[in-house]
Structures are given as structure tokens and as C-alpha cells.
Amino acid sequence: MTERPLTGIRVLDFTRVLSGPHATRMLCDLGAEVIKVEPPEGDITRMTNPRVNGLASYFVQQNVGKRNISLDTRKPEAIDLLLRLVAFCDVVIENFRPGVMDRIGLGYDVVAFYNPTVVYASINGYGSAGPWASRRAYAPVVGAETGITKAQGDARGGEYANDLFSHADVYTSLETVSAVLAALFNRERTGRGDRIEVTMAETMLYVNEHAHDQLWDGDVAPEWIRSFAPAAYPVLTAANGESLVISGHPAERGTFDLYMKAIARPDLINDPRFADVPSRLAHFADIVEILMDWAAKMSTPQAIESAMGEFGLATGTLRSLREVCDTDWAKERGAVVSISDRGGGNLRVPNSPWHFASGDVSVRGEPRYRGEDNRSVLGELLKLDDAELDRLEAEGVMSARLPRR
Numbered sequence: 001m002t003e004r005p006l007t008g009i010r011v012l013d014f015t016r017v018l019s020g021p022h023a024t025r026m027l028c029d030l031g032a033e034v035i036k037v038e039p040p041e042g043d044i045t046r047m048t049n050p051r052v053n054g055l056a057s058y059f060v061q062q063n064v065g066k067r068n069i070s071l072d073t074r075k076p077e078a079i080d081l082l083l084r085l086v087a088f089c090d091v092v093i094e095n096f097r098p099g100v101m102d103r104i105g106l107g108y109d110v111v112a113f114y115n116p117t118v119v120y121a122s123i124n125g126y127g128s129a130g131p132w133a134s135r136r137a138y139a140p141v142v143g144a145e146t147g148i149t150k151a152q153g154d155a156r157g158g159e160y161a162n163d164l165f166s167h168a169d170v171y172t173s174l175e176t177v178s179a180v181l182a183a184l185f186n187r188e189r190t191g192r193g194d195r196i197e198v199t200m201a202e203t204m205l206y207v208n209e210h211a212h213d214q215l216w217d218g219d220v221a222p223e224w225i226r227s228f229a230p231a232a233y234p235v236l237t238a239a240n241g242e243s244l245v246i247s248g249h250p251a252e253r254g255t256f257d258l259y260m261k262a263i264a265r266p267d268l269i270n271d272p273r274f275a276d277v278p279s280r281l282a283h284f285a286d287i288v289e290i291l292m293d294w295a296a297k298m299s300t301p302q303a304i305e306s307a308m309g310e311f312g313l314a315t316g317t318l319r320s321l322r323e324v325c326d327t328d329w330a331k332e333r334g335a336v337v338s339i340s341d342r343g344g345g346n347l348r349v350p351n352s353p354w355h356f357a358s359g360d361v362s363v364r365g366e367p368r369y370r371g372e373d374n375r376s377v378l379g380e381l382l383k384l385d386d387a388e389l390d391r392l393e394a395e396g397v398m399s400a401r402l403p404r405r
Contacts, residue, residue, distance in 0.1 A: 002358050002359035003031065003359065004029075004030055004031025004359060004360070004361055005030050005031055005356070005358075005361070006027060006030040006031035006032040007031040007032075008031075009027070009031070009032040009033070009090045009091065009184065010032065010033045010034075010035070010088060010089045010090050010091070011024055011027050011028075011032050011033065011034045011035065011089065011090065011091040011092075011093060012035055012037065012082070012085060012086060012089040012091070012092045012093075013034050013035060013036040013037060013066065013093055014037050014092065014093065014094035014095075014096070014101070014106070015036075015093055015094060015095045015123070016038075016043045016044060016045070016095065017043065017044060017045055017095075017169075018045075018062060018139070018166055018169040018170065018173075019095050019123050019139075019168075019169040019170070019172045019173050019176075019200065020093055020094065020095035020123050020173070020176075021036075021043070021045075021062035021063055022062050022169065022170055022173035023093060023121075023123070023172075023173040023174075023176045023177050023180075024036070024063075024066065024093055025062050025063060025064070025065065025066070026173065026174075026177045026352070027091070027177060027180070028064075028065040028066055028364075028365075029065065029352040029354075029361055029362065029363060029364070030352075030354075030361055031361070032090075032091070033067065034065070034066040034067065035066070035067045035068075035069060035085070035089075035373070035377055036063060036066045036067065036068045036069070036368075037069055037070070037071060037082065038068060038069070038070045038370050038371065039070065039071075039072065039073065040070060040072050040396075040399050042070070042370045042401065043059060043063075043370075045058045045059040045062070046059045046370065052341045052343065052345065052347070053341055053342045053343035053403065054369065054401075054403060055341065055342060055347075055367050055369070057347055057349075059367070060339070060341075060347055060349065060367040061349045061350070063367060063368070064339055064349065064363055064364075064365060064366065064367050065363060065364050065365035065366075066365075066368065067368065067373040067376070067377055068368035068369065068370060068371060068372050068373050069371060069373055069374045069377050069378070069398065070370045070371030070374060070398060070399050070400055070401075071374075071397060071398050072396055072397060072398070072399070073104045073105075073106070074104075075395075075396065075397050076105075077392070077395075077397045078397050078398070079104065079105045079106065081378065081382065081392075081397070081398075082106060083105075083106070083110065083111070083114050084114075084382055085377075085378075085381060085382065086111050086114045086115045086118065087114050087115050088381045089115065089118065090117075090118065090119060090184065091118070091119045091120075091121065091180055091184070092111055092118055092119070092120045092121070093121045093122075093123070093176070093180070094106075094121075094122055094123070095122070095123035095124065096124070097124060097125075097134070097136070097137075098122075098124050098127070098128035098129075098133050098134070099128070099134075101122070108120045108122075108195045112193065112195075115193070116192075116193060117187060117191065117192065117193040118193045119180055119183040119184055119187065119193050119194055119196065120193070120194070120195050120196065121176055121179065121180050121183075121196040121197075121198065122195075122196065122197045122198070123172055123173075123176055123197075123198050123199075123200070124137065124197070124199055124200070125137020125138075125141075125142055125199060125200050125201060126199055126200075126201050127197065127199045127201075127202070128197060132201075137200055137201070138166075138169075139166035139167060139168040139169045139200070140162045140163075140166075142168040142200045142201050142204060143162070143163060143167060143168055143204065144162075145201060146168075146201050146204035146205055146208070147204075147208070147214065148163070148167065148168075148204060148208070149161075149162065149163065151210070151214075155231035156231075167204070168200040168201075168203065168204050169200070171200075171203050171204065171207045172198055172199070172200045172203040175198050175203050175206065175207075176196070176198045179196045179198060180196065183196060209227070210227045212227070213226050213227040222277060222278045223253060223276060223277045223278070224253070224277065225249050225251060225252045225253075225277065228249065229249050230247075230249075232249055232250075232251075232284070233245060233246060233247060233248065233249060233250075234246050234250060234288055234291050234292075235318070236291055236292055236295035236304060237292070237295060237296065238295055238296070238298050238299060238300050238301050238303065238304055239296060239297060239298060239299050239300070240299060240300050242300065242301045242317060242318070243301070243317070243318045244301040244304060244305070244315045244316060244317045244318060245315065245316050245318065246259075246304075246308055246313055246314070246315050247313065247314045247315070247316070248313050248314075250280070250284075250287045250288070250291065251277055251280035251281050251284055251287065252277070253277060255313075256269070256274060256280055256287075257269050258311040258312060258313055259287075259291065259311075259313070261311050262307050262308045262310065262311045262313060263290070263291065263294040263307070265290070265294075268290070273286060274287065301315065301317040302317075305317075325348070334351055334362065335350065335351055335353075336348050336349070336350055336351060337349060337350075337351045337362060337363050339363060339365075339366060339367070340366040340367070341367075342366060342367065342369075342403055343403075347367075349363065351363050369400065369401050369402050369403055370399075370400060370401040371398060371399055371400030371401060371402075372400060372402060374389070374392075374393075374398045374399075374400055375389050378392075378398070
């Protein structure tokens, strides 16, 4: 097997919960050696459920494959050790609130003094400067602040609720990794490191494909559907009770004709109620009812997919995550992998989504307990001997929560 794309890159990971850990798991899967640094109390996600053998599956999914050290950054000697480790690392990533890393002595200026070529990436809610710099930021509040939660509720008739998924966290992870890879590429050309800041709020604006429409101040011709309006795409239920989504607005120019042909009702194309986009929007409930009545006579979602597919309309069956992970597609693609639960069993987690012709970039390694790699990392990189490591443990500079044997 060939080496992974980031083999030889070492990352010092000061992240916790989701946005940072997902970013560093991506780098780990791509081949980087990631050393996660945890405080004595551990990453908060270690305390979540479900859990097995003292390992929380939430933590495992975002941190599998990383090495793990645990140092008490309230102790000056721990900071000294970490700054010594910086010299051996290519990337430092943190997702504390602005100012925290500076206060504990691990801010960019200090780290860059020890390693001028380091790529230092900070993830936070609203930025290290500006009127919102000190605000606490988690995905639910950032989603509310950046228009996502309101837009979702508006599309559901004013029923506002927090989204189940932490979009602001995972999207920011993706943008951070993109920036880190760009900085590493630039370092190859210039020999210089860089400082990167990625905010969750700016990310949510950046990835919002409908932002252009919300910021539009001009008129829009009535014969066009604004920005595709995917919230209006129909959800239909087949005779067997299973449902599916069809991609394409049924009132859109041209798309309406495809729908009517797919359900064998081309006569409705010339119905006065559906003569143009404004008319179709005015009678949109009628269109949806016609589609629902047709779908109810179709045996399965697959039958509906076949009929719609003849006219270029894509469909997707409503499935639970477990259902899609058990499909032949997921098995063929290796979309889910089993990893050790450190007790003789296995946990299932999503695999990395990349498929490189040059080699494997799937999930690797096993989940680690807090501080499990203290001795190997500090001994290997800083050349500390057993006596010194014993002293660090005795004085509480480093600690570990190891598996029970």
C-alpha cells in the first residue's frame, strides 16, 4: 500500500467536542499523525452515551486514530512540554474561545517563536476581534444567529425548532481543513508557516447557497422560481407506506411538464390553473395533491423512482441512518467501518468519504483513552526517560485514564 497523502505531517490537536475534532480526524484519515491533547478532566464528549469499555461512541467517531496525551495546562511545566512538542509539529489546531490559548501561554506568537514554519489554525464562533468576539458559540446558537434556523422555520410555516445536526460545527471543520491544506501547500513553495482563523458564523454564511437571494434587493421576474426553493420539493408516499423526496420544484418552468409526463397526465400541462409559474404557485396545493394521489397508487418508492427517472427527475427514499448503512450500496462502498471497542468487540462508525486511486485513506487505528500515549509521545519526541516520566505523573503534570485490565 502506498503512503497516505499527509504521511509525514504531524498535528498537535488542542480541540474538543466537534468542530475541531472532526477537522483533525479528517487530517488523521488523510495520513497525518495527530496528537490530541486533553486536560485531566478529558474532552467533554467522553462523558456522553452510548458508551462501552469506558469509551463514548460520540468521542470515538471524531477521534479514532489519533494519539492521545493528557497534560494539565494550569502547570507551567506542562506548557513547557507542549512548546517543546511544537517544534516537532507542522500544524497546531485549537477551538477554544478567542484569548484562551494566549492566556495559557500557547497563543500563535509564542508557538511561532518555537516553530516559525507552523500552520496555526483557530476555530471559534465569531472571530477574535469585533463586537461578538467574547460570545459563547455552539452550533445551535450560531445557526440561529446566521439565518439558518429562521429560514428552516419559515419554510415550515413558522414552526421554529433547533436542528438536530450541528451544521455550523461540521461545515467549519471542512473549511478549516481546506485552509490548513492550502497553508501547507503554500509552505512548500515559500517555507513560511501561517496563522488561520475560521469562524463558525462566517462559515454558515459562506456555505448558505441561498444567501445571494436573501441579499437580493432587485425585482425577480414572476416566471422564475427563486433560488430553486428546495423546501417545496414534494415528499410522496407509495402504496406500501414508504416515502421519498423528488428533486425539482413542481411549479418550475419545464420541470412541471416533466412531472406531468412522469405521472402520465400530460393533459394537465395545458390546464389553465397551471398555465405559468405564477398560476402554478397559486394552485400549488392542487399540484401536490395530484402528485400524492398518483404516488399512493404506485407500489413502492422504487416504482416511483422508475417513473420519474424516465424524465430525468431524481428521487431519494426516506431512510434512517441505520437503514442506509445496511444497504448494499453502503456495503459496496465501505461507507461504514467497524473499529475496536477496546474490549474484544467492535463499534460501527462512518468511514472517510474519499477514494484515492493511489491508496487507502479510510479510518485507521483504534480509539485511545485519555493520556494513553503520554509515555510514547513524550519519550519518542522529547527523549524523556522513565524516571522523568514517572516524576511528571507523580507531580500531576501529566495524567492518564487507562483501560481496566
